[in-house]
Amino acid sequence: MTESWVVIFTSTRTSQDADGYRAMAAQMEALAHAQPGFISMQSVRGDDGVGITVCYWDSEQSIAAWKSNVDHAAAQQHGKSTWYSDYSVTIAKVERQYGNSSPKNTKNESQHYL
Numbered sequence: 001m002t003e004s005w006v007v008i009f010t011s012t013r014t015s016q017d018a019d020g021y022r023a024m025a026a027q028m029e030a031l032a033h034a035q036p037g038f039i040s041m042q043s044v045r046g047d048d049g050v051g052i053t054v055c056y057w058d059s060e061q062s063i064a065a066w067k068s069n070v071d072h073a074a075a076q077q078h079g080k081s082t083w084y085s086d087y088s089v090t091i092a093k094v095e096r097q098y099g100n101s102s103p104k105n106t107k108n109e110s111q112h113y114l
Contacts, residue, residue: 004039004094005057007066011087013049017041021083024075029073037062048084057093063091 013021032038035056045051057063066072079087 003058004069005060006090006092006094007052007053007055007057007063008090008092009087010052010085010090013051014083015049016034016082020078020105024078024083030077031069032066033112035062035066035069037065060091069106097111 029041032041032055039056039058041053043048043051043053057066
């Protein structure tokens with residue numbers, strides 16, 4: 001297995017600006033796919049507004065570059081002020097991964113269960 005890192009973003013959505021949120025989420029997904037080091041992304045959100053996005057990267061440096069991206073930073077600020085009542089971010093090195101649906105090393109893979 002090639003070294004990889006994972007960012008786990010867990011959030012609770014507010015009811016504010018649902019259309020703006022969907023548009024920004026699509027923009028951020030496209031932007032993430034274009035970043036060096038991006039591997040894959042999966043997202044899910046329940047009817048209660050709780051969601052989780054798991055994004056795989058090839059290095060901590062790629063994650064740091066994504067976090068400092070100007071457009072991503074603007075989306076984060078808007079999320080904190082408008083779209084999320086609660087959120088957390090976990091970053092971890094992937095030590096082992098197995099199963100039928102392991103992420104592939106491709107910039108075109110994205111799964112949504114929203």
